[in-house]
Amino acid sequence: MAAVKETIEQVKAIDVDKYKYGFETDIESEKAPRGLNEDTVRFISDKKGEPAWMLEWRLDAYRRWRALKEPTWAKLHYPKIDFENLYYYSAPKGTSGPKSLDEVDPEILKTYAKLGIPLKEQEILAGVRKTGEPSPSDDSPLADGYASMAGRVAVDAVFDSVSVVTTFKKELAKAGVIFCSISEALREHPELVKKYLGSVVPQSDNYYAALNSAVFSDGSFVYIPPGVRCPMELSTYFRINEKDTGQFERTLIIADKGSYVSYLEGCTAPMRDENQLHAAVVELVALEDAEIKYSTVQNWYPGDKDGKGGIYNFVTKRGDCRGDNSKISWTQVETGSAITWKYPSCILRGDNSRGEFYSIAISNGYQQVDSGTKMIHLGRNTTSRIISKGIAAGKSQNTYRGLVSAHRKATGARNFTNCDSLLIGDKCGAHTVPYLEARNSSAQFEHEATTSKISDNMLFYCTQRGLSQEEAIALVVNGFVRDVLQHLPMEFMAETQKLIGISLEGSVG
């Protein structure tokens, strides 16, 4: 019940302005000229000091992007994006790349402090460290067990187009883990980047992935060496600040044989009347026996109550279970963005590999969500599980779109899909568009979906036992999303519960 109470308090505490991360940081920045052409691509590549092959790779992507058409199949409606009127690169002035914390502009540090993201390594996410517990520092020796590590999170902070700081690098290096910005990885570990970049999401995969491949400015890079269990959670925090700027980050995570990593991603943006574009690409590669757990809490600015402003979130996320017995698990909480177009997928290539997708997508106001997953079964005895919970309120539209397919040779493929939608208010819409494609008889696919509102019976039951209408709704909503919440790392779970309360504010009762 504690969580329920918290949700209610959170809801009550909120004023007219529901989006609390909507502030803007006043900081000078360096930008590429508006518009997109080959020179923009060259400019970005040059700024990053990239090797020649990388520039060629980007230019190739740019040319492919020019040949592609903007997709229109999603159940989304928005005015045409003027790609020529955007800034494709924006970096806080004076930062040529991640550096030590002391050198980072204090304004940026303040921003992250305001967002509650700990960049000082002695800090731990609020609510996890007990008061009085000694602060571990970067120089402290690695503890014997992993238990004492729990609650420590290494953060890569990305501000507009560049990574400003990455924490706990030294300690991670001791375990052999590489965690840095992708620009740095291009300089320090070009062979790894060259080998894996674009191997999961090729340049011409889709319109937005091609755009991203051409102009991505930064993002995170993770490499976990064979047999290593990453000693702490890794996390990236994305912040859009600059006006009229597209944010294009690229994340590449490689878990080598027998390794494990848990990765968290969070995002916010200022409140503006104009729409802003965010087109990211995330590639995960899990080799034999490796496991990657990727969690996202997406809280970009969703626009105001009349649907003005907000982020257009067009993201391509895909994981490749390349080795046998590998596992990739996506967990996402989507509460922000005016438009979400996002389908974190798993290619189950290795035998006995496993893909998971747990999603909570909440839309309110005029938000539009078209999200889901793809589970492509290629190897033998591969399994996948999809749990999707959509909550639509206000005048929003919330769509689950998913594909489960088993190749001819993917014998013993097994999938279970459950997508439930909850409707709050009579002006919103909830849609389910699943595709099931079994190309061999041993595939065993099960899909179920339901859509309903919070039933009067449930509310009656709760209120009859003394709960207020508001408490009852919070209880039901929390119960509805429980299956997914359980799969979030602890730090995110508490935050998510609050976020759900905030997102639904004004829609209940």
Place this chain on the structure above:
Amino acid sequence: MNVTTLKTKAENQLREQFDDAATTLPGSGWVKTLRANAFAAFAADGLPHRRVEEWKYTDLRERLRDVPAPVAASSKAVTAADLDRALGSLAALDAERIVLVDGVYRADLSKITAETTVIELMSLAAMLAKAPGWLEAKFANDSGVVVALNRAFMTDGVMLKVRKDQAAAKPVLLVHARAGAEASAIAVRNVISVEAGAKLTLIEAHIALDGAATGNLTNAVTDVAIADGASCVHIKSFVDRAGSTHLSTWTTRIGKDASYRGFQLTASPALARNDINITFAGTGGKLDLSGVFLARGSEHIDTTLVVDHAVPECESRELFKGVLDGRAHGVFQGKIIVRPDAQKTDGKQMSQALMLSPDAQFSSKPELEIYADDVVCGHGATCTEIDGDLMFYCRSRGIPPDVARAMLTESFVGEAVDKIEDEAVRAAISTLAIDWLRAG
């Protein structure tokens, strides 16, 4: 008219056939314009292909390589005994009988015992020839390329009406028989009207007579209007072993407090596409739709369903089951739409496929599109091979594997067949399905 989109051989054949047949197809006045407009609508898009979302799994441009010529006037002598032989278990039903042979209404083979105060029957060809103004409205709500082709080429069909507050005492068996020894294309259109408070059981049987050609193309459209408080049971059986292509469309409008129970059995076409479009036009409507699709070899059966809850307080249930053997491909696409004010909607859908051979394929796309909040909607879809545990259970009790497989398959199909309430009809349909399963 945009002519540049017609590229494939089949599309060009259709154009030539339409040009040739324009003078011989029944109809005058507005009917000619209706046909020309319909063909233009087809020509604008051509045959649907996999980039058209609704045809993603059934690429007609790819699969329909050759279109046989439109059927010529049937000269073949067909007797009631020929029909009975081809109808199999359906022949014994105590039913009114309406017969179309090669797409032409045959009064000599049809027999309606009910009074004309209960059932009114007209041949569509006769009506098209007269072209009364009121008939034009019957085509006003047509949509889709297949229906457009039907409208362009339709030769005949029946217009059947059950008058207000009357109940057809016996089921009406509408026989679509193929007899011609030459492969041909048949386009028929049936217009069924069940007036307020009336009751009708309609069984459509698509059969091939002995000696009928292979490689036929049938495009059959049946419109059903169920007025307020009326009820209609609508059953279709398609059992063909002659490698034919079957394009079927049902468009049904369910009035206030009306009820519609539909069932489709589709067995062994080379290619079948069953489009079913249901619209609730009045509150309190009830729909129960089910079907069985059976395919083996390289057969392909597609069932595409749209249930449109346009008004509040309606209930819909769908259950479709498929058995796929050989390299067969089964497709099920089912969409439930709940319009913004259609509160208190209750919709449930289930599609299941049983795959008997390693190379069988099943593609499913159940879809919910919901714009109202006070609803209870759900769908489920499953596919797999025969459950090993169930096989083990049967075999541990001494049942040989073949028999166990047959038992399990028959009971799987039986669940959908059991939705047919009329005992005699259910038994007849069940026999057709079981015969097919055992013939494998």
